[in-house]
Amino acid sequence: MKPRSTGRNTLRRLAVPLSEVFKVLHLKPSVDIMPQVCLSDVNPHILESTCTELREKYGQDKVHYQVCDVRDDAQVEDLFSKAKSSFSKLDLVVNNAGVVDEQDWLKCIDINLNGVIRGSLQGIKHMKKENGGSGGTIVNVASLAGVVPVSYSPAYAASKHGVVGYTRSWAGHPDMKTNDIRFLCLCPAFAKTEILKTKEGQLLGQKMAEEFMKKTGVMSVDQVTQAFTDLIETPDNSGSVMSVTLQGSKLLFQV
Numbered sequence: 001m002k003p004r005s006t007g008r009n010t011l012r013r014l015a016v017p018l019s020e021v022f023k024v025l026h027l028k029p030s031v032d033i034m035p036q037v038c039l040s041d042v043n044p045h046i047l048e049s050t051c052t053e054l055r056e057k058y059g060q061d062k063v064h065y066q067v068c069d070v071r072d073d074a075q076v077e078d079l080f081s082k083a084k085s086s087f088s089k090l091d092l093v094v095n096n097a098g099v100v101d102e103q104d105w106l107k108c109i110d111i112n113l114n115g116v117i118r119g120s121l122q123g124i125k126h127m128k129k130e131n132g133g134s135g136g137t138i139v140n141v142a143s144l145a146g147v148v149p150v151s152y153s154p155a156y157a158a159s160k161h162g163v164v165g166y167t168r169s170w171a172g173h174p175d176m177k178t179n180d181i182r183f184l185c186l187c188p189a190f191a192k193t194e195i196l197k198t199k200e201g202q203l204l205g206q207k208m209a210e211e212f213m214k215k216t217g218v219m220s221v222d223q224v225t226q227a228f229t230d231l232i233e234t235p236d237n238s239g240s241v242m243s244v245t246l247q248g249s250k251l252l253f254q255v
């Protein structure tokens, strides 16, 4: 069953290159029928500890994991084909990996934008009816930096603007409608995670960032995962781009 057509309690299997978004699985009574998930991250320690925690809670068989660097085509392909063969179909893909790095801006673009493109193309391939899929949902995690300028982090902002444009563009493609593939995009403001602990050189002005953050405030991860859940549980919303700030969530675009 696809989340789109049936609303609540419909998550069954996920293929997720992500870190914090796994918390959505704890979040809502409406997803308390635990889907089978495949978690992925380039960092094996983060991945293993997350999976151990989830396996203890939900059962060994529910949680798969595989280390994957989203910069590497072959690793991303392998991740998706293993997930597809373990689960027989994919219902939801979340492209969530991201870094801030103005010094190594090529890396920043390769992870944040190209990584999302690699994951989206694999998602489309495995969800397409002609390949034995039956549609599904692809959520790309951008940032508010994908819709507003960020002077202390231009490469990061460019990568996230790219994610917003990429997601909206696929959402309007007729093949996605025919194949029941839904594209969504989440644009959170600052949330309390590791990405905020930047080192020298990662930003073009640590002070500027800190002052800005003081003004906007920093959200809890739970607020973001709540918005994520609302986004995927809204039916027929392909092309939706949702912002999440301390003031609440807002639909910025609908295709």
Ligand SMILES: NC(=O)C1=CN([C@@H]2O[C@H](COP(=O)(O)OP(=O)(O)OC[C@H]3O[C@@H](n4cnc5c(N)ncnc54)[C@H](O)[C@@H]3O)[C@@H](O)[C@H]2O)C=CC1
Pocket (backbone or CB within 6 Å): 017, 018, 019, 020, 021, 040, 041, 042, 043, 046, 068, 069, 070, 071, 096, 097, 098, 099, 111, 141, 142, 143, 144, 187, 188, 189, 190, 191, 192, 193, 194, 195, 196
């Ligand atoms: N925390 C925040 O303030 C905001 C975060 N975001 C976005 O949310 C997403 C998740 O980030 P957070 O959980 O906040 O930060 P995080 O730093 O905790 O998580 C990012 C994860 O991406 C993984 N990663 C890095 N390079 C990778 C690669 N090459 N291949 C696979 N995985 C890789 C890291 O190991 C890490 O676990 C990112 O795309 C970020 O840009 C968006 C808006 C605000």
Ligand SMILES: CC/C=C\C[C@H](O)/C=C/C=C\C=C\C=C\C(=O)[C@@H](O)C/C=C\CCC(=O)O
Pocket (backbone or CB within 6 Å): 100, 142, 143, 144, 145, 148, 150, 188, 189, 190, 191, 195, 196, 198, 203, 209, 216, 243, 244, 245, 246, 249, 250
């Ligand atoms: C060092 C941090 C790196 C990455 C974290 C994150 O991805 C970067 C965010 C960059 C900009 C955040 C801007 C936040 C702005 C606000 O919270 C408010 O000024 C709201 C502004 C517009 C909201 C649009 C809306 O929802 O109405």
